[in-house]
Amino acid sequence: MIKSDEFETKMEDYNKHAILGVKQPLVLECGVSLNNFPVYYQTYGSLSEKKDNAILVCHALSGDQFLAGVNPTTGKVGWWNLVVGPDKVIDTNRYFVICTNILGGCMGTVGPKEVNSETGEIWGSNFPMITIQDMVRAQALLIDHLAIDKLFCVIGGSMGGMQVLEWAATYPERVLTAVPIAAAAQHSAQNIAFHEVGRQAIMADPNWCGGNYYASDIFPDRGLAIARMVAHITYLSEPSLQTKFGRRLQDRESITFGFDADFQVESYLRHQGSTFVDRFDANSYLYITRAMDYFDLSERFDGGLAEAFRGSKTRFCVISFSSDWLYPTSESRMVVHALNSVAASVSFAEIRSDKGHDSFLLDEPEFWRVLRGFLSGSADYFGLDEFS
Amino acid sequence: MTFTPNYNLRPDLLAVAEMVKSNTRVLDVGCGDGALLYYLLKNKHIDGRGIELSMDGVNACVAQGLSVVQGDADTDLSYYPTKAFDFVILSQTLQATRAPVEVLENLVRIGRRAIVSFPNFGYWRVRASLAIKGKMPLTKSLPDEWYNTPNIHFCTIKDFVLLCNKRSIIIEKKLALKSNNSLVPQIYRNFGGNLMGEQAIFLIHRNE
Missing domain, CATH: 3.40.50.1820 (Alpha/Beta hydrolase fold, catalytic domain)
Known part of the structure; x- marks a missing residue:
């Protein structure tokens, strides 16, 4: 229950x-x-x-x-x-x-x-x-x-x-x-364009294996997470990103001169990507975004x-x-x-x-x-x- | 959340409502908070639609269960099909449109009949303000200063009659309301209305 x-x-x-x-x-x-x-x-x-x-x-x-x-x-x-x-x-x-x-x-x-x-x-x-x-x-x-x-x-x-x-x-x-x-x-050209970036990210992940990855226990997590990160930006607005994160740093006092998630907005997107792969299938993402594009x-x-x-x-x-x-x-x-x-x-x-x-x-x-x-x-x- | 019906309809809107027949299809262009549509729905059982420019107005209307779209008389009327409605109402809005003739033509195209109300610029107080004070008029129905009024195309009752004649639009009925909202008496209507009427209401249709 x-x-x-x-x-x-x-x-x-x-x-x-x-x-x-x-x-x-x-x-x-x-x-x-x-x-x-x-x-x-x-x-x-x-x-x-x-x-x-x-x-x-x-x-x-x-x-x-x-x-x-x-x-x-x-x-x-x-x-x-x-x-x-x-x-x-x-x-x-x-x-x-x-x-x-x-x-x-x-x-x-x-x-x-x-x-x-x-x-x-x-x-x-x-x-x-x-x-x-x-x-x-x-x-x-x-x-x-x-x-x-x-x-x-x-x-x-x-x-x-x-x-x-x-x-x-x-x-x-x-x-x-x-x-x-x-x-x-x-579906507008802009929307098709964003979907295409997401799909390319999934298909460029070596774990995607042409879509037949189910037999193994490795999934195209990286690709799907990137697709989600891109898409998530399109669901928000510039003012809401600015208000929510601005240029604030993530759990640190100063920038690290590296590619770690220095900014809160980066950390947030990474979190969105990683939690999404736990509940969503990469191939489903490909098929459904395509259905939307064709609409x-x-x-x-x-x-x-x-x-x-x-x-x-x-x-x-x-x-x-x-x-x-x-x-x-x-x-x-x-x-x-x-x-x-x-x-x-x-x-x-x-x-x-x-x-x-x-x-x-x-x-x-x-x-x-x-x-x-x-x-x-x-x-x-x-x-x-x-x-x- | 239930909507409390507003039966205290503005007197000029009541006069408009009286021209609408029961069980008809009605489009109210510039329907504001939906008071007239709601009144007609409850009292005359109309199938009503509205167009309103302000989002606050639209949202208030839809929240009351009225079918209202956010839109503009100047740009959105052209999307409606010919003779789609029995009555198309444009109250207190004609003088604020960019292209009044196109709007008027659309009204009599979309509706078998149209009801148009507007503030009469021939009203004696308006004339007096210009003639005596030499200033743009401020009256009950024209409360804004010249620099912040939404009204960009004023006309008098006589001007409106002339325009209808020119465009072969038939005037079925015309009413002039005095500032106390009573009707200008019948005997004066043809001559005195343009002088004594603060507001005008016309029932018109396209000559076919």
Whole structure:
């Protein structure tokens, strides 16, 4: 039994999963079929009798299904524990919250470090290329498996927000409200560029062995840690780095005239890198970043992004953060303009914050106020009961 | 957290609200804190949307459950499709836009009808301030000094009527509100409104 303030979870509940693609395979965008593959997930709160209070939370690149309570892998609280829980913004007294580990992930759902059910061998580099759409279609299979017809809300930040847009475009009739946060309808050149640096760092690590490193007990730790360090900088902002670290030195009085981590900011990044490799798989990192790079919702529809949402009855709430330079407000505004042009129901708020892209994970009362208002307004609109 | 409905709507907004029919689709351009949208939602069961420039306004609206986007009348109206709304409202904002004619054309394109309200620069106190004091006017509806006013395109009721005529925009209804918010009486409306009305409210549509 692992306890947090809000949730107690038995160890077996942490292994909650479904085997999907049994009757018919999931045909991926790249053409490969996936049969009998596991999707691991967690749920919080309880499903109402009418099954009308389900919220699917889509996690970001380095996230997982353990969004609230204690994460059994790290022993720390889940990545959205500030937002999801009893009486919190996403109130588990009222809503049934589902979060799946994405396709290609490394927390149980089929991915490069899992066993191919057909060959009995670890996928490694033979794992097929996946896309954001593939991730969403796998999630939809799980929602089918849970016998839920319509989701009250699909919500997520960063790559999770891309999945939200994909859900709204692919299954408009199943999504009552959609909340893409700090996201974009296509991955920008700058974002692809940063991902490429990360991937090159992993693939340049001699321990990567062309992606088939699972047989040995050496992993491309150095490469993955560097990838994480680069990415972590993009999640912050210049002012937040300056405020948090400035030029302060790490446990020393003066510079050492060497390449040790003299500065606090270096020590912090090294720590981010080294803790990440304990919980994340290098190949998963390659596959998922590639899926994000390939994402361009407008490309799939003749006439551009607006056509992805034409006729949609979904209520959208698009949220961006003023200091996010990875998924800047201008990208959210593109989504809003597309939604406006097909007269979709859309709210859009840019939250003032100096904490950069990661703001959606942090203590941001203005963000929470907007989100809470949107959810409760939508719950009234769709006639949800006060409490399930 | 529940929102307390604001039924003490500003009198000029109440006059706007009276022009909106029940169960219609409404876009409020420059919707502020959402008071008018919320009133229309509760009293006329509209399907409402809003555009608001200030983030504080937007966030207050969304937190109340209203569908409002952060945006600008000058730049964002062009993204909306033709005849997407039954009513498009622009209250107390036309005079602050950079390109009032384009904004006006967008209003009657997006909406089957548009409701436009603005401070009347033909109001007698305004005229008196210029004629007698020789100073830019400061009144209840024009409280800012010339150097810090957001209002860059003032017009009178007569100017607005002339512009509508020139652009073949049909005026269905026009109201002039006195400074005590009562209506300028019907018999004066055609002649006295431009002199006695501190604020003007027009119901217009595009001639087809």
